[in-house]
Amino acid sequence: MATFVDHVTLHLRAGNGGNGCVSVRREKFKPLAGPDGGNGGHGGDIVLVADPQVTTLLGYHRSPHRSSDNGGPGMGDHRSGANGEELELGVPLGTVVTDTEGNELADMSEPGMRFVVAPGGQGGLGNAALASTKRKAPGFALLGTPGWEGDVELELKTVADIALVGYPSAGKSSLIAALSAARPKIADYPFTTLHPNLGVVQAGETRYTIADVPGLIEGASEGKGLGLEFLRHVERCSALLHVLDCATLEPGRDPLSDLDVILGELGAYPVPEGQTPLLDRPQLIALNKIDVPEGRELAEFVRPELEQRGYRVFEISTVSHEGLRQLSYALAELVEKERVDAAAAPARPRITLRPQAVDDSGFVVRVEGGSYGNIYRILGGKPERWVAQTDFTNDEAIGFLADRLAKLGVEDQLFKAGAIAGSTVVIGKGEGVVFDWEPTLTSTAELAVAPRGADPRLDENRRATHRTRREVYLDRMDAKAEARAELLRERDAGLWRDDEGFAIDREGAPVGDAAEVTTDGSAKDSEA
Numbered sequence: 077m078a079t080f081v082d083h084v085t086l087h088l089r090a091g092n093g094g095n096g097c098v099s100v101r102r103e104k105f106k107p108l109a110g111p112d113g114g115n116g117g118h119g120g121d122i123v124l125v126a127d128p129q130v131t132t133l134l135g136y137h138r139s140p141h142r143s144s145d146n147g148g149p150g151m152g153d154h155r156s157g158a159n160g161e162e163l164e165l166g167v168p169l170g171t172v173v174t175d176t177e178g179n180e181l182a183d184m185s186e187p188g189m190r191f192v193v194a195p196g197g198q199g200g201l202g203n204a205a206l207a208s209t210k211r212k213a214p215g216f217a218l219l220g221t222p223g224w225e226g227d228v229e230l231e232l233k234t235v236a237d238i239a240l241v242g243y244p245s246a247g248k249s250s251l252i253a254a255l256s257a258a259r260p261k262i263a264d265y266p267f268t269t270l271h272p273n274l275g276v277v278q279a280g281e282t283r284y285t286i287a288d289v290p291g292l293i294e295g296a297s298e299g300k301g302l303g304l305e306f307l308r309h310v311e312r313c314s315a316l317l318h319v320l321d322c323a324t325l326e327p328g329r330d331p332l333s334d335l336d337v338i339l340g341e342l343g344a345y346p347v348p349e350g351q352t353p354l355l356d357r358p359q360l361i362a363l364n365k366i367d368v369p370e371g372r373e374l375a376e377f378v379r380p381e382l383e384q385r386g387y388r389v390f391e392i393s394t395v396s397h398e399g400l401r402q403l404s405y406a407l408a409e410l411v412e413k414e415r416v417d418a419a420a421a422p423a424r425p426r427i428t429l430r431p432q433a434v435d436d437s438g439f440v441v442r443v444e445g446g447s448y449g450n451i452y453r454i455l456g457g458k459p460e461r462w463v464a465q466t467d468f469t470n471d472e473a474i475g476f477l478a479d480r481l482a483k484l485g486v487e488d489q490l491f492k493a494g495a496i497a498g499s500t501v502v503i504g505k506g507e508g509v510v511f512d513w514e515p516t517l518t519s520t521a522e523l524a525v526a527p528r529g530a531d532p533r534l535d536e537n538r539r540a541t542h543r544t545r546r547e548v549y550l551d552r553m554d555a556k557a558e559a560r561a562e563l564l565r566e567r568d569a570g571l572w573r574d575d576e577g578f579a580i581d582r583e584g585a586p587v588g589d590a591a592e593v594t595t596d597g598s599a600k601d602s603e604a
């Protein structure tokens with residue numbers, strides 16, 4: 077069974093960048109002749125290309141996982157790794173790309189349009205490229221960054237010059253089959269067509285496309301029948317052809333009231349901003365099934381009224397092919413006019429070609445409370461990429477990262493946010509990379525004054541100033557003096573006893589048999 081797919085979720089993984097290489101050139105008599113590690117190659121991008129040859133998203137429905145090649149690693153002797161090959165995915169014209177939250181990323185409406193949906197990772201620099209006058213022989217290289225990985229939604233919105241609209245079984249599919257090479261399913265029950273069919277019509281010099289859309293019923297714009305789901309296909313067509321059934325046997329239906337219902341539904345459909353409301357687009361009317369005698373009578377009966385309402389009306393039969401030629405030429409004329417108008421109209425604003433504008437300039441420090449105190453989270457394109465590029469088993473690489481972060485101003489911002497030495501710092505979203513922060517700034521003066529309003533000195537590690545220390549000293553001296561005076565008073569009163577509990581007489585000599593052990597000092601003296 078043919079499945080129609082107009083909506084798929086693609087799972088993408090763009091190639092990772094290759095790692096840079098650490099290598100030192102060796103020459104005869106000169107074993108350390110400078111760094112020569114090459115750069116890693118870039119990972120391949122995944123690119124969506126609007127391709128008129130592709131008509132369906134079915135291939136992506138069947139295999140939604142796509143990935144592009146990784147970049148090759150750098151090598152010694154200044155050899156760079158190969159770039160990963162770009163993966164091009166052809167999508168039909170009219171494919172709208174959205175992220176998983178439903179934000180539109182790109183509208184693949186023009187043939188050949190390219191959209192980098194998943195950028196590949198960056199290749200890491202080799203140690204040759206990292207050498208500078210200060211760091212003549214780097215013992216590290218940068219890692220390649222991972223390619224973009226995630227899901228995007230593809231939705232096919234039919235783009236055609238003319239959309240056929242009408243009640244179920246009005247003969248829309250029959251008409252497209254009669255006018256073009258399209259062979260949709262035709263049957264005598266409502267909602268035979270479950271997905272739009274596209275047909276290409278050649279009328280004289282003009283070639284145009286028509287879309288056969290599933291039948292509309294009352295309430296379609298609120299989602300009744302197959303309505304809402306399919307009105308969005310009408311949204312992308314520049315003109316409408318109403319197909320009205322003149323031979324229906326259903327009670328209570330006639331071409332005029334059918335038209336009013338359809339117009340009501342089209343009018344209630346909210347088109348996206350910047351697009352012409354459906355009813356403001358050019359419309360023609362085809363009165364179908366005039367091969368049936370009652371049908372022809374009815375068509376002739378309603379025709380004047382429709383013309384009075386300003387429509388061009390065609391009486392046709394998809395069975396006998398009566399009236400089809402005039403209709404196809406009239407449509408061609410309309411399409412030509414639309415094309416001229418569209419060319420004259422100011423160009424529509426260009427659409428975004430990147431998933432998000434890559435904001436590489438800045439970063440933010442976010443303070444998050446945690447069970448072990450505040451966590452300082454650094455978010456930003458550069459810091460996050462730099463972390464991904466760092467080989468954390470290599471101290472030199474870590475030092476390089478620290479220098480880069482400091483140069484970007486990350487340290488200053490951490491101070492401002494109130495971080496102190498030993499604070500937990502996380503770079504990146506989610507788990508990120510966690511550090512115990514060791515400020516690399518050398519000036520302690522800077523350390524002390526930096527966190528305005530949140531001076532760590534006010535908290536635990538308070539260091540006494542000269543003055544307070546003096547005060548404390550004097551206090552202590554006073555207390556000592558007082559204690560001594562008290563002691564002397566007690567001794568004078570004969571109350572005082574030494575540690576062992578012996579009373580001491582006025583001269584300071586112990587009383588009784590404790591003579592040898594009065595004090596440590598006197599015992600030592602006697603030993604010596």
Ligand SMILES: Nc1nc2c(ncn2[C@@H]2O[C@H](COP(=O)(O)OP(=O)(O)OP(=O)(O)O)[C@@H](O)[C@H]2O)c(=O)[nH]1
Nearest residue numbers: 244245246247248249250263264267268269291394
């Ligand atoms: N007698 C006669 N029957 C027709 C004509 N056009 C279509 N039919 C019949 O009407 C029925 C419905 O035709 P479809 O072309 O499937 O109608 P549809 O508008 O595509 O219907 P849905 O896909 O359900 O919306 C079929 O049985 C056709 O054979 C016509 O000009 N004359």
Ligand SMILES: [Mg+2]
Nearest residue numbers: 248249268269
């Ligand atoms: Mg149909």
